[in-house]
Amino acid sequence: MSMEARKVHVGAVGLSQLPKKMKRPREEVGSHQLTAFQPTPSRRQHQNARQQLPIWRQKTYVVETVRRHASVVLVGETGSGKSTQVPQFLLDAGFCAGIVEAQGSTPSPIRARKLIACTQPRRVAAITVAGRVAEEMGCALGQAVGYAVRFDDKTGPRTVIKYMTDGVLLREAMTDPLLTRYAVIILDEAHERSLQTDILFGLIRRAQRERKDLRVVVMSATLDVEVFRRFFETGGRKEEKALIKRHGENGKHEKGMLSREGQASTVGVVRIEGRQYGVEVYYCEEAQEDSIDAACLAVLQIHESEPLPGDILVFLSGQEDIEALAELLSESAGTDTSIGKTGLCMEICPLYSALAPEEQAKAFHPPKGPAKSTRKVILATNIAETSVTINGIRHVVDTGWVKVRRYVPSTGLDSLKVTQIARAQAQQRTGRAGREAPGKCYRLFTESAFERLDAVPQPEIQRVNLTQVVLQLLAMGLDDPQHFDYLSPPSATALARAFETLLALGCIAEGGLSPGGNVDGTRIVIPEKDDRQAVEAQADQKPSGPAKSRPVITPHGRRVASLPLDPVYAHFVLRASELGCIFEALTAVSMLSAENVLYMPSPHGGPDAAEQRNRATTAHRALAAYDGDVPTLVHIYERWVAAKKGNRWCWDHFVNARAMKKADEVREQLLLLVRRLGLDPSQSCGNERQIFLRSLAAGLFLNVARRQPATSPALGKYCYKMLANGREAAIHPSSVLHARNPAPQCVVFTEVLTTSRPYIRGVSIVDPADLQELVPQFFGRA
Numbered sequence: 001m002s003m004e005a006r007k008v009h010v011g012a013v014g015l016s017q018l019p020k021k022m023k024r025p026r027e028e029v030g031s032h033q034l035t036a037f038q039p040t041p042s043r044r045q046h047q048n049a050r051q052q053l054p055i056w057r058q059k060t061y062v063v064e065t066v067r068r069h070a071s072v073v074l075v076g077e078t079g080s081g082k083s084t085q086v087p088q089f090l091l092d093a094g095f096c097a098g099i100v101e102a103q104g105s106t107p108s109p110i111r112a113r114k115l116i117a118c119t120q121p122r123r124v125a126a127i128t129v130a131g132r133v134a135e136e137m138g139c140a141l142g143q144a145v146g147y148a149v150r151f152d153d154k155t156g157p158r159t160v161i162k163y164m165t166d167g168v169l170l171r172e173a174m175t176d177p178l179l180t181r182y183a184v185i186i187l188d189e190a191h192e193r194s195l196q197t198d199i200l201f202g203l204i205r206r207a208q209r210e211r212k213d214l215r216v217v218v219m220s221a222t223l224d225v226e227v228f229r230r231f232f233e234t235g236g237r238k239e240e241k242a243l244i245k246r247h248g249e250n251g252k253h254e255k256g257m258l259s260r261e262g263q264a265s266t267v268g269v270v271r272i273e274g275r276q277y278g279v280e281v282y283y284c285e286e287a288q289e290d291s292i293d294a295a296c297l298a299v300l301q302i303h304e305s306e307p308l309p310g311d312i313l314v315f316l317s318g319q320e321d322i323e324a325l326a327e328l329l330s331e332s333a334g335t336d337t338s339i340g341k342t343g344l345c346m347e348i349c350p351l352y353s354a355l356a357p358e359e360q361a362k363a364f365h366p367p368k369g370p371a372k373s374t375r376k377v378i379l380a381t382n383i384a385e386t387s388v389t390i391n392g393i394r395h396v397v398d399t400g401w402v403k404v405r406r407y408v409p410s411t412g413l414d415s416l417k418v419t420q421i422a423r424a425q426a427q428q429r430t431g432r433a434g435r436e437a438p439g440k441c442y443r444l445f446t447e448s449a450f451e452r453l454d455a456v457p458q459p460e461i462q463r464v465n466l467t468q469v470v471l472q473l474l475a476m477g478l479d480d481p482q483h484f485d486y487l488s489p490p491s492a493t494a495l496a497r498a499f500e501t502l503l504a505l506g507c508i509a510e511g512g513l514s515p516g517g518n519v520d521g522t523r524i525v526i527p528e529k530d531d532r533q534a535v536e537a538q539a540d541q542k543p544s545g546p547a548k549s550r551p552v553i554t555p556h557g558r559r560v561a562s563l564p565l566d567p568v569y570a571h572f573v574l575r576a577s578e579l580g581c582i583f584e585a586l587t588a589v590s591m592l593s594a595e596n597v598l599y600m601p602s603p604h605g606g607p608d609a610a611e612q613r614n615r616a617t618t619a620h621r622a623l624a625a626y627d628g629d630v631p632t633l634v635h636i637y638e639r640w641v642a643a644k645k646g647n648r649w650c651w652d653h654f655v656n657a658r659a660m661k662k663a664d665e666v667r668e669q670l671l672l673l674v675r676r677l678g679l680d681p682s683q684s685c686g687n688e689r690q691i692f693l694r695s696l697a698a699g700l701f702l703n704v705a706r707r708q709p710a711t712s713p714a715l716g717k718y719c720y721k722m723l724a725n726g727r728e729a730a731i732h733p734s735s736v737l738h739a740r741n742p743a744p745q746c747v748v749f750t751e752v753l754t755t756s757r758p759y760i761r762g763v764s765i766v767d768p769a770d771l772q773e774l775v776p777q778f779f780g781r782a
């Protein structure tokens with residue numbers, strides 16, 4: 001639908017139209033009111049606020065349950081205080097040996113022996129909750145309370161409460177499988193069933209077999225207690241059997257968690273009753289055809305009829321929808337003019353993961369305009385769905401959609417698909433209102449549609465690419481990832497694909513098979529579609545997966561696993577090191593990790609928007625490298641460094657300065673890591689760009705595509721056949737190689753995007769002769 005068609009004229013909309021169409025089935029009323037955007041409260045004020053939280057009344061019970069049980073499942077309403085309070089309760093109760101200096105200013109020899117970890121599936125949550133708890137404890141971030149997310153570690157020697165993404169804890173487990181640094185591990189938002197959290201469940205259960213002191217707390221507002229209770233209880237029984245076997249019936253081992261009498265008590269369950277503030281939930285009476293139109297209407301009506309404080313948080317599926325709604329709202333309401341009865345201004349803040357951290361932070365800050373007359377409208381993806389508290393939010397608008405990554409084993413490709421949320425996610429979204437005062441949630445779907453939603457989201461482990469996780473498990477010494485302690489086992493096909501990829505990259509070796517797995521000795525064998533389906537059906541029937549003998553991690557695999565990158569990119573960096581251009585390869589992967597490097601002004605950015613966009617296009621063209629998108633990224637970085645990393649240069653060239661800074665930080669971290677591998681990160685190919693292209697061929701050979709006449713007119717004259725799966729795609733219009741004449745014969749790509757048709761992005765030219773020479777097991781002459 002065009003933007004014009006979507007335009008909503010305020011005057012044409014009955015102010016009460018949407019609320020009338022919505023019914024309110026439930027109302028829960030709370031009693032406390034805090035003012036939004038008050039200055040940073042004192043510790044005493046924080047202490048008072050903490051005491052109002054429902055979890056406060058059960059502090060002793062929470063602590064005792066954790067003391068008495070190795071594993072605890074804790075369920076409590078959103079906003080009841082789980083994420084912020086449980087780590088503090090456990091710290092106060094002495095779970096970390098040592099004393100904490102709350103102010104964190106005096107240099108002292110005090111050192112806590114062990115830490116309390118609290119994992120979050122998303123970095124935004126880890127960072128913001130850590131900030132809140134540091135405030136509550138009266139210390140600076142990085143002192144007693146810190147956080148660690150990929151490429152950003154704000155912890156110090158005195159940190160005792162560490163908020164972290166589950167991915168970071170999983171990476172730590174690679175070098176310390178017993179997680180010896182931690183006294184307690186809290187797995188928050190367990191209902192999300194992120195890939196990393198699922199693997200952590202199994203690892204922690206294994207670690208508990210060796211470490212009787214290790215406590216795990218699994219938390220959420222919305223989870224199936226029985227599933228987790230059973231999982232951790234079974235772990236206890238298995239563990240007991242193993243210990244009895246090891247020490248004999250009369251062998252000594254501690255009572256309690258391990259004793260046979262203690263079987264039933266290995267898992268404690270805590271239910272936190274009550275919520276702090278009520279949230280009224282409204283549903284639409286009819287299904288909405290266009291969720292963006294509906295969201296626009298809802299926001300405008302709330303804006304016109306509700307007083308401040310009362311910011312709005314809208315949940316959408318992704319960046320495109322956020323941008324579309326932002327434009328629609330500015331067209332419909334104007335963001336800087338007073339409208340409606342309330343006479344308030346509207347300030348729109350997008351919030352999605354590809355946005356630079358500083359941009360994301362704006363959503364959490366007071367509005368730029370006067371607080372008394374400005375309403376913030378935050379347009380967010382599910383990154384704001386769990387654990388996050390945004391000051392001032394009283395209204396949540398939920399479109400009911402989310403974008404999920406799904407790995408399609410038959411194509412070997414990841415695809416992002418917009419799907420309906422689960423009921424648990426809807427509840428989490430609702431919970432973002434009602435954190436400082438009573439709130440309202442407008443669900444842009446019917447109540448019966450809500451009832452038909454899945455109860456919980458499908459575990460990520462059953463829908464994503466497992467290559468990295470399988471390699472991590474192998475690196476930890478778990479030589480049989482097919483029989484790991486999975487809470488929900490992944491499909492045999494997905495595991496088989498992960499092994500194939502690792503074999504192809506030389507990260508694992510398997511008895512009797514050369515690296516390449518699916519190889520006939522000379523080139524990739526691409527099974528015909530029907531054969532592929534047959535192979536997959538067969539693989540899915542075999543619980544043990546396809547491997548005939550156990551795979552063994554190779555020294556190369558260990559090095560790949562030690563870098564916090566997708567194995568394909570880690571492999572690329574290491575191959576580049578062999579070929580003499582690791583310097584450029586590190587730049588390339590860092591730039592790839594920072595999204596939206598090139599800045600394109602919005603078409604709705606004022607009277608000179610068209611001219612600005614033309615200037616940006618010209619500036620971007622001048623930055624393009626002849627050989628493709630990855631060399632272009634390297635070129636941009638080098639120009640930026642030559643310009644002393646100046647913002648002025650970014651401004652002049654329509655480059656996103658924040659994205660550059662982020663890439664630079666990532667690069668710094670990677671430099672340290674490759675040095676630890678004994679590599680020299682300064683080894684550069686200089687002006688010999690052919691060497692860099694050779695490293696791209698050697699590193700990304702699984703992503704090779706060859707030009708051929710298109711079989712479908714929709715793809716144009718030529719298309720590119722992806723060698724890994726035999727599918728056809730076109731070069732994405734954003735690529736510097738799009739419409740290149742003559743079109744390159746052979747390319748590697750970094751991403752496949754399926755919109756109206758399949759596109760390859762991040763495309764670079766490679767020489768088929770290089771592929772034959774550098775990856776002979778796949779591309780050698782027949």
Ligand SMILES: Nc1ncnc2c1ncn2[C@@H]1O[C@H](COP(=O)(O)OP(=O)(O)OP(=O)(O)O)[C@@H](O)[C@H]1O
Pocket residue numbers: 053076077078079080081082083084085128129132220221276386387388389390391431434435436
């Ligand atoms: N950054 C913040 N600013 C203001 N208040 C906050 C902040 N973080 C937390 N709070 C307050 O603390 C309360 C408890 O937050 P907490 O994140 O611990 O709850 P929770 O039970 O973990 O919720 P959820 O299940 O939604 O993650 C919130 O309802 C809010 O009142």
